[in-house]
Amino acid sequence: MSVWIGIDLGTQSVRAMAVAGDGRVLGTGSRPLTSHRDGPRHEQDPEQWWRGLAAATREAMSAVRAPVEGVAVAATSGTILLTDASGRPVTPALMYDDRRADATLANEAGGQVWDRLGYRRMQPNWALPKLLWLLRDAPAGVRLTHQNDFVNRRLTGHAVATDLSNALKTGVDLIEERWPLDVFDTLRVPREILPDVVRPGTRLGAVCAAAAEETGLPAGTPVIAGTTDGCAAQLGAGALRPGSWNSVLGTTLVLKGVTKELIHDPLGVVYSHRAPDGSWLPGGASSTGAGALTRDLPGRDLNALSAEAATRGLNALTAGAAARHLDAAATRSPDGLSAEAATRGLSPAVTYPLVSRGERFPFAAPDAETFTLGRPADDVERYAAILLGAAFVERLCFDYLDLLGAPVDGEIVLTGGATKSAYWTQLRADVLERPVTLRENAEPALGMAVLAGGDPASMIRTRAVVEPSGGRLREPYLRFVAELERRGWLDATAAAHARERTTDR
Template sequence: MSVWIGVDLGTQSVRAMAVTGDGQVLGTGSRPLTSHRDGPRHEQDPEQWWRELAAATGDALRDVPPERVAGVAVCATSGTILLADAGGRALTRALMYDDRRADAGRVNAAGGHVWERLGYRRMQPNWALPKLLWLLRDAPAGARAVHQSDFVNRRLTGHEVATDLSNALKTGVDLIDERWPLDVFEALGVPLGMLPDVVRPGTRLGTVCARAAAETGLPEGTPVIAGTTDGCAAQLGAGALRPGSWNSVLGTTLVLKGVTKELIHDPLGVVYSHRAPDGSWLPGGASSTGAGALTRDLPGRDLDTLSEQAAARRLPHAVTYPLVSRGERFPFDAPGAEGFTLGEPADDVERYAAILLGAAFIERLCFDYLDLLGAPVNGEIILTGGATRSAYWNQLRADVLGRPVTLRENAEPALGMAVLAAGDPGEMIRTRAIVEPTGADLTEPYLRFTDELERRGWLDATAALHARERTAR
């Protein structure tokens, strides 16, 4: 049976996984990555990406017969960019996905008509195109724009490679026409020769060269497949592949990604869409709420014990809006938003439950907003992320949504890249459990929570009304 290699090149580590077509994991490898952070600055050394990727891949392949390896794909952080020379050597440090030294004013003035057509309306300062302009101030002649995945794919193949549409989104690629909007780049003074070709995720970029084979353990000649961003990779690993299905990733913060046949346009710009390998669309958004509020508000507490104690009690009467940091991004745009609690929790168990309930309410409000935009939300909802370790939270989320939710055995981005390399998920994605709602009525506290968000001026009145109407159906 063929073995597919998925690689997740993240922020804190690089992880490689060797997976068979029936979902057996034959080997894994992981290596840490280091960052340089200073205020708005967040940089990494691209050479470290390659060294640690090679080591992690070698570990994953230790017990895999070389003749069984059929392909490899790499995902990377969205919006990370650097400059390299024609030989693929880094000319700058990599500006990571959350580096905020750039300004988006020029790119929005020059490309606003394109961003509007693509449904997200405007770029943020941490997107790749503003950062590319920042890098170009001191760029030597012949410099090339390179995304994180492009850098390592070039090392794997030994020649220049195209970038994928997913990683190119935040660099301004026109996802409808599947090409760079040349008028925008000319207006910005970006030399067209520095931009890579673009292809859909899943496209063959080349094969592993002899030098890369010696360093990584990947057999020479192994097909190298164009990957995606880490968020899209996680969605693939979760198996949210059909229109109407959604992957809700709840960890430090909440991220929703789904599948639609048509491009979704969001007047608030909080939802934006990637392009899927088959040409469909992958809309999504990222909230600033999540489990990060637990470690902040309940420091040192055993969360597993709190979860067991909360499950033994009645549903919480208090609800907390669990912002991890100031400002909200989805399902509404409110830079000044701050966390709050409705009601008075009596102890840490109730404080814990109130945070979980608020995160579940935001998740439901996200689906209400997506429904308002016309996105299909009636398919499978797959929960992934660290929050799924809590059976109590899984059940609470099913009850708040009023729908069954699916849990996977393994839904990490590296698995998603193995799925993409294979071209067909087959039996690679395995279900751990389906959690059915108990029928608990949480309508009143949900509407009270929604009313408060609107009263504070953060939630748009139209979105609030739609949430109420959808709840009453």
């Protein structure tokens, strides 16, 4: 029996997992990480990454007696620092959401490249603007280092290449698979500070003796180029074939899929990573999600609300009998919702559940804000309205991806905290009018174990497939789309396409 080690280097913790070839988790370990936040500033001590990784990996390895075939590390996208030639930190690490930089110069110099790559423009928290910010006061001889580059160097004992996934937000040309040196020359970024770039899944070296002593990994274990945490989660979810998608619903909603060709988005809300096999991994991150529950229902037991919602039959909105009552209602309340449904205790309210002001996907609307269609009578109905709204946003994301030409007819794998609610999972299947798949384990660390060389067909296990119940939620979905369009957030072309896909089913 062989074992692969996957490591997820996140913001709040580092997690290591030892996975057998049949998907059994033989050992896990984790250690907390701390950050310094102050307004737009968000920094971490890179040395803390290594200490946490070494301790977590040693814990995961404590019960492993089988040969270790490889190790790979996932890291947060856009987190960078400067190191000296020996790999020691020269600056703190600027985390993925540090916003002290300005993207203007990067976009002026590289706009044509970014447009060709499909995302059109960089944001201030992307890595290239942060690199320019760090280089203002940097001494000579520094090196650009991404979060997982730092720990991969410690694992191997020598300088390593960076992977295309983590280098995306630093401006790497994913089509040519190299740095756009003319852009970096224009920005006066010295070429010698840039690491080589390789695809995720490329061997970078082997665990050196010093790292073996600290981590418990056998010396000589292959160290494999990893990827960003989002792509690692997609690998762990098993969304690996063109047309398949991983929908991650936690605090916010993130979709990531697989396409054979690069997707170009005129709005720039969808951008693509490069897969190990050369295909593309498009995705987008919405500002909606379960974070609205804790904000709008503070202190409430969400599990109890979910159980009560199911018991009351609020989910009967998705049942045929309730839908017939909605469709047959002759009277409508002023906001267009069924008066009869309200009298029967079937709240058709829908909340657009933004976690914070502004939307990023499936449309760009910095002024977007939460709204509710209908009048929830109590916390249970407010809870159900938020869940329904998140499911509608998820469907609209797929409608928009279809508009861009992305295949969306493959398996949909749901992951994230929302899958703990059977009520919400069924609602999402009903809204999508598609079966949805739940995995036994879809952690980013598992994705890295797969990338390190494990067989995904054996290591990724399905827990359940949830079929749609045959409910009819098209009318409230179309009202939701119309309201987004009326407010000027969703453009007419995207709204029309959503209506067309809905009515053609």
